Amino acid sequence: MSEVPRFWRESRHRYRLVGTRCGKCDTLYFPPRVICPSCRRESVGAMREEEMSGEGEIYSFTVVHDGLEQFKMQVPYVIALIRMKEGPFVTGQIVDCSPGEVKIGTKVSATLRKVRTEGKEGIIQYGYKFTITH
Amino acid sequence: MRDVYILGVGTTKFGELWDSSLRELASEAGLKAIMDAGIYAEDVDALYGANTSGGQFVDQEQIAALIADYSGITELNIPSIRIEAGSASGGAALMQAYLAVKSGQYNTVVVGGVEKMTDVPSEVANEIIGGSLDAEWETFFGATECSIAALIARRHEYEGSAKRENYAVFPVISHKHASMNETSHFRNAIKIEDVINASPVAEPLTVFDNAPISDGASALVISSDQKKIRESPNPIRIKSSSAANDFLSLHDRKKIDQFKAVAKSTKDALRLANLDLGKIDAFELHDSYSIATLIQVEEIFGKQGVRMTEGNDFYYNSSSPLNVSGGLKAHGNPLGTSGLYQAVEATLQLRGKAGERQVKDPRNFLIHNMGGLGTTSVSTIIGVD
Amino acid sequence: MSSIVSYGSYIPRYRIKAEEIAKEWGENPENIKSGLFIYSKSVPGPDEDVLTISAEAAKNTLKRSDVDRKKIGAIYVGSESHPYAVKPTSSILVEALGLSYDIHSADYEFACKAGTAAVQNVMAMVDSGQIENGIAIGADTSQGAPGDALEYSASAGGTAILIGRNGFADFNATLSFTTDTPDFWRREGEKYPSHGGRFTGEPAYFKHVLTGAKKMMERQKTKPGDYDYAVFHQPNGKFPTRAAKMLGFKDEQVKDGLLTPYIGNTYSSSMIIGLSAILDKAESGDRILAVAFGSGAGSDVFDITVNDRIKTFRRERAKGVMEQVNNPIWIDYATYVKFRGKIIMRGA
Numbered sequence: 083m084s085e086v087p088r089f090w091r092e093s094r095h096r097y098r099l100v101g102t103r104c105g106k107c108d109t110l111y112f113p114p115r116v117i118c119p120s121c122r123r124e125s126v127g128a129m130r131e132e133e134m135s136g137e138g139e140i141y142s143f144t145v146v147h148d149g150l151e152q153f154k155m156q157v158p159y160v161i162a163l164i165r166m167k168e169g170p171f172v173t174g175q176i177v178d179c180s181p182g183e184v185k186i187g188t189k190v191s192a193t194l195r196k197v198r199t200e201g202k203e204g205i206i207q208y209g210y211k212f213t214i215t216h
Numbered sequence: 217m218r219d220v221y222i223l224g225v226g227t228t229k230f231g232e233l234w235d236s237s238l239r240e241l242a243s244e245a246g247l248k249a250i251m252d253a254g255i256y257a258e259d260v261d262a263l264y265g266a267n268t269s270g271g272q273f274v275d276q277e278q279i280a281a282l283i284a285d286y287s288g289i290t291e292l293n294i295p296s297i298r299i300e301a302g303s304a305s306g307g308a309a310l311m312q313a314y315l316a317v318k319s320g321q322y323n324t325v326v327v328g329g330v331e332k333m334t335d336v337p338s339e340v341a342n343e344i345i346g347g348s349l350d351a352e353w354e355t356f357f358g359a360t361e362c363s364i365a366a367l368i369a370r371r372h373e374y375e376g377s378a379k380r381e382n383y384a385v386f387p388v389i390s391h392k393h394a395s396m397n398e399t400s401h402f403r404n405a406i407k408i409e410d411v412i413n414a415s416p417v418a419e420p421l422t423v424f425d426n427a428p429i430s431d432g433a434s435a436l437v438i439s440s441d442q443k444k445i446r447e448s449p450n451p452i453r454i455k456s457s458s459a460a461n462d463f464l465s466l467h468d469r470k471k472i473d474q475f476k477a478v479a480k481s482t483k484d485a486l487r488l489a490n491l492d493l494g495k496i497d498a499f500e501l502h503d504s505y506s507i508a509t510l511i512q513v514e515e516i517f518g519k520q521g522v523r524m525t526e527g528n529d530f531y532y533n534s535s536s537p538l539n540v541s542g543g544l545k546a547h548g549n550p551l552g553t554s555g556l557y558q559a560v561e562a563t564l565q566l567r568g569k570a571g572e573r574q575v576k577d578p579r580n581f582l583i584h585n586m587g588g589l590g591t592t593s594v595s596t597i598i599g600v601d
Numbered sequence: 602m603s604s605i606v607s608y609g610s611y612i613p614r615y616r617i618k619a620e621e622i623a624k625e626w627g628e629n630p631e632n633i634k635s636g637l638f639i640y641s642k643s644v645p646g647p648d649e650d651v652l653t654i655s656a657e658a659a660k661n662t663l664k665r666s667d668v669d670r671k672k673i674g675a676i677y678v679g680s681e682s683h684p685y686a687v688k689p690t691s692s693i694l695v696e697a698l699g700l701s702y703d704i705h706s707a708d709y710e711f712a713c714k715a716g717t718a719a720v721q722n723v724m725a726m727v728d729s730g731q732i733e734n735g736i737a738i739g740a741d742t743s744q745g746a747p748g749d750a751l752e753y754s755a756s757a758g759g760t761a762i763l764i765g766r767n768g769f770a771d772f773n774a775t776l777s778f779t780t781d782t783p784d785f786w787r788r789e790g791e792k793y794p795s796h797g798g799r800f801t802g803e804p805a806y807f808k809h810v811l812t813g814a815k816k817m818m819e820r821q822k823t824k825p826g827d828y829d830y831a832v833f834h835q836p837n838g839k840f841p842t843r844a845a846k847m848l849g850f851k852d853e854q855v856k857d858g859l860l861t862p863y864i865g866n867t868y869s870s871s872m873i874i875g876l877s878a879i880l881d882k883a884e885s886g887d888r889i890l891a892v893a894f895g896s897g898a899g900s901d902v903f904d905i906t907v908n909d910r911i912k913t914f915r916r917e918r919a920k921g922v923m924e925q926v927n928n929p930i931w932i933d934y935a936t937y938v939k940f941r942g943k944i945i946m947r948g949a
Contacts, residue, residue: 092352097656097697113353119468133699142374142472144366145419146358150346151339153358155647155939155946161363161418163371163467171467173354173364178614178646178930181419186374194656194697195648197357206684208652208693209357216928 084200089207096209099134099192101170110134112170136192137215138166145181152198160184164212175211189215218440220317221451222598223324224253225560230432230548231401238274238332239286245433246287246328253437255444257289260437261322263296266309266329268551272344274332283328302348303504304459305329306555307585307594310436311457314596317440324444328435329557331550341429345551348588350465362426364466364589365505366418372473372507373420380420382525383510384411386503386538387424387545389530394542396532396573401430401548411506425506430548434556436563450567455580456488457596464591475508475590478515482584485595489580493517496597497578498537498565500558502586503545512584513538537575540565555585555594562598603727604768605905606668606734609661609919610760610877611654612864615644616929617937619753625934626748633753638838642756642865644932645742647940649757650684655740656697658759658870661919662736663698666763670698673763674732675705675723679715679739679869681787683708694738705732712785713834714895715739716760716869721775721901723764734765741868746793747943754837756865760873769910770880770889774821778813778900785896796896802840805898810834810844813900814892821904825849829887832858832875834894836866844892857882858891863926876905878922883907 094100101112105128106121112134118125143162146153153159153175160176162184176184177195190212197209226248228241236244242265250257265280276282284296301308306329313327333341342362346355349364372378388408394400406424414422438454445451460480466472486492493516501516503509513521517536524530530538541547541561544554562581564570580599586592618641623630634640645654655678663670676698678690691706705726709715716739723735740759745751764772784805787794797805810833818824825831831850833841838861845855858875860867867874872893879889884907891903938944 093696094699098699113350119463142367142371144363144370144421145416146360146363146366147415147419148342148360148362148417150343150355150358150360156358159358161357161359161367163367163472173357173359173465173467175358177648180930186370194653195646196650196653197648205688206650206652207356208697211357211648 084204086205089205097194099136099210100131101134102129103132104128105130110168110170112166112172134166134168138164138172138190140184140186140188140190141165141171142186143176143184162212164190176214177211178213183214191215217318218320220314220438220440220454221445221448222436222454222559222563223255223439223444223448223451224249224251224437225563226252227399227434227557227560228432229399230430230550232334233431234334236431238270238276238330239282241332241431241433242283242328242330243287245330245435246283246326249326249328249435249437254447255324255437257292259324260289260294260326262316262325263294264309264313264325264327265296265298266305266552266556267298268300268303268305268331269344269347272347274335283330301592302587303551303554304585304587304592304594305552307596308459308592310555310559310596311459311594313438314454314457317438323441324437324439326435326437327556328433329553329555330433331552332431333429333550334431338429348591354465360418362421362505363418365507366421367466368473368511368589369420369507375473377473378510378522380412381408382522383506384408384425385525386506386509387411390503390539390543390545393532393540393573394546396571397542397547400542400546401428402546421505421507427504427544427549430550432548432550432553434553434560436556436559452563452566452598453601455491455597455599456485457594458484458488459592459594460484461592462590464588466589473511475511475515475593477590477593478512478584478586481593481595482516482582485582485597489597491580491597496580496582498540498575498581500539500541500561500581500583502554502584503539503543504549504586508586508589511590532573532575540570540573540575558583558585559596559598566598566600603724603764603772604766605762605770605880606765606768607662607666607763608761608877608880609658609665610758610870610874610922610925611657611661612758612925613643613645613649613654614928614930615646615932615940616641617644617932617934621934622752636839637753638842638862639753639865640862642754643758643867644937644940645757650742651680651682651740652684652690652693654742654757654759655690655694655738655761658740659694659698659736659738659761662761662763664918665915668734668763668765671701673700673704673734673736675726675735676700677707677709677719677722677737679709679711679719680741681710681712681715681868682742711899712895712897713868713871714893714899714901716873717893717901720762720764721777724772724775727764727766734763737762737764739869739873741870743868744793744941751794751796754861754866756867758864758867758870758874760870760877762873767910769914770905770907773904773906774817775901775903776813776817776820778809778816780898782898784898801896805896806836806840806894807844809898809900810892810894811847813902814848814890817890817902817904827888828854828890830858830879830883830889831855832872832879832889833892834872835859835861835875836871838862860922860926874922881916881921881923883911885909885911
């Protein structure tokens with residue numbers, strides 16, 4: 083079953099970490115939001131898209147052994163919560179490293195990777211992952 | 217406002233129930249609850265059904281209608297509504313049923329929960345369980361629910377708030393209690409080393425930190441009908457039920473190792489029941505993951521909660537009995553059913569009919585059912601007058 | 602006159618040694634190392650493809666330049682391993698790099714010189730005044746059939762070049778030489794390419810590389826001694842070394858652009874990643890002869906001179922080629938076959 087529109091709609095956010103900044107309280111949100119959870123109705127119409135740098139550090143992480151079917155080829159893989167330089171936290175995979183290199187506080191940078199594919203014939207869903215900053 | 221009582225409870229065994237279908241499990245639990253209450257279908261004004269993911273596990277939506285149909289009550293045209301709130305579906309359905317009766321709209325209601333999880337392979341079940349996370353910003357990128365629990369555990373340890381043993385102990389407690397409960401999924405006792413050294417699922421969590429994939433159904437009959445309450449040999453009162461929510465995803469919370477919704481729903485439930493924590497004799501908490509139990513304990517007991525994990529306080533025969541049913545970890549975790557089995561256990565205990573694992577003379581139980589990891593919280597206080 | 606405004610490369614960190622592959626097929630690794638002049642090659646991670654490699658190479662290029670992303674007028678990607686048979690890599694890059702939607706874009710294919718074909722087209726558009734500047738990319742994640750000689754060389758990498766006016770390196774001239782020579786091919790729908798064995802040498806690689814280089818030197822009235830650097834398409838370490846010698850170039854002129862011995866043949870990026878390594882150290886006044894070859898067959902030749910603007914060019918904003926070459930994660934043959942999709946997974 084193809085889910086092209088659902089994926090396509092989020093492309094810029096997943097390719098380039100485009101979040102939204104509240105024009106009222108100036109807080110940057112990622113994933114993007116239509117309403118600021120602090121300013122609520124005051125923020126309606128005041129949310130502006132903003133691209134993040136992709137730089138951040140690991141706030142927490144885990145090595146996943148029993149992973150999702152789409153990620154079976156990559157087990158064990160690292161899932162981390164990353165605190166971005168601009169403030170928001172992002173959930174993502176850390177790649178191109180051995181799990182032993184990953185620590186809380188490790189600096190990471192966003193990289194564009196294949197995240198999922200809709201089988202052999204369907205579309206390739208690209209998005210951000212992170213690599214350790216060397 | 218009217219008082220609401222539990223007149224009857226029923227449950228199936230929990231576990232890998234290969235011979236039973238979703239509809240069979242649901243009607244078995246419902247029928248047992250009705251018979252336990254000593255009432256007939258004609259006495260039922262409404263049915264609330266809890267189910268988390270039947271659409272994915274067995275391709276079935278409209279589950280409340282199916283349950284009513286196969287419980288043989290459809291000719292009475294009783295309203296039957298499904299409640300979904302992730303793995304807090306059971307608690308949420310109990311709360312809605314309680315409010316419906318308390319409001320006076322209905323006198324007597326059956327509230328039941330069912331989940332049939334083992335008709336799909338365990339990998340598929342794990343994907344479906346991940347449906348409680350944010351599909352676009354967590355699951356899409358490879359996060360499983362257990363991996364999110366692991367992020368909490370890692371950070372909690374890093375901040376020095378707890379050690380591995382402080383949460384590895386909860387599966388041990390649950391297995392001990394489950395060994396004394398004949399409807400349990402698992403009845404074997406385990407040691408803390410077994411938890412820590414088992415196969416990792418998402419480090420630091422192992423298979424023993426995770427509640428299992430189980431089939432099962434539980435149901436209760438609740439009522440404000442004065443005549444029925446008088447005739448009931450052992451009516452147990454629902455003293456309050458309260459819910460609260462937090463951000464769906466960990467990445468949107470200011471502190472990832474706090475469950476603010478748990479603190480709020482519990483505080484509200486105590487206030488509505490006009491009780492303080494000291495009056496609660498036993499607790500059924502949502503131990504889907506060992507670390508989640510610890511965070512709930514911390515939200516309810518404060519910092520002293522961590523110290524309590526180091527002694528025997530949480531066993532059935534001690535000061536703060538916890539998950540005397542065997543919990544989700546060992547009694548089993550058929551998602552949408554979990555909150556209702558917690559209420560069944562509290563009722564059996566308050567009736568003094570819990571057998572070998574009976575808590576001594578309990579007067580009030582606090583049960584807490586949770587959707588995701590602290591996203592949806594439903595706290596219910598059940599006690600004797 | 603069009604010039605190089607910025608450039609950047611990306612090499613996947615995973616590498617496999619010739620020994621690892623040789624061991625699996627009962628070959629003597631010393632024969633590979635001395636015969637093909639290949640010690641190791643890059644391997645794309647299981648989540649990397651031509652799009653992701655192109656995106657990283659282009660991001661490195663954009664980091665080194667202050668050109669407004671929204672003013673880039675064209676993006677062309679040359680590859681023989683585009684992720685889709687139908688659906689352009691270049692349009693995904695427009696979104697991934699945050700470029701303007703008012704942009705020319707297309708995917709190119711000409712075996713290993715698809716990337717330089719893209720370079721020539723962007724040059725022409727800049728020279729004609731149609732665009733201010735544009736990006737040309739050569740990237741590949743090529744496959745060699747298990748046990749085939751290509752398995753030692755077929756690797757992954759990409760290079761992007763931002764071409765415009767007033768860059769730090771001027772294109773003095775470019776030319777191409779093309780004939781119908783079936784030395785290497787892959788039929789539609791086939792996973793692995795086929796090749797003509799020794800036919801890939803003299804009538805294909807050498808004929809086109811040597812002819813192209815000679816025609817350029819005739820046109821520019823130059824001799825090998827006039828160039829500080831020369832870089833050639835490098836299917837292995839041996840061919841470009843021999844071609845250089847036959848043309849009269851010395852080792853010092855070619856060694857900085859010779860990367861295949863360490864990272865394998867990156868196909869559409871093969872010559873330009875060598876050029877990228879040269880630009881990492883070139884100084885004002887340096888002259889470079891760059892010769893790409895694509896099977897099928899043809900050569901694209903460039904005569905380039907570095908100018909004074911190199912002094913203010915911000916190379917350090919992105920990782921250079923050698924820095925990436927020297928940051929490997931070594932893998933064994935089992936991991937290699939897993940990453941390259943050579944084992945059959947359920948549902949795959």
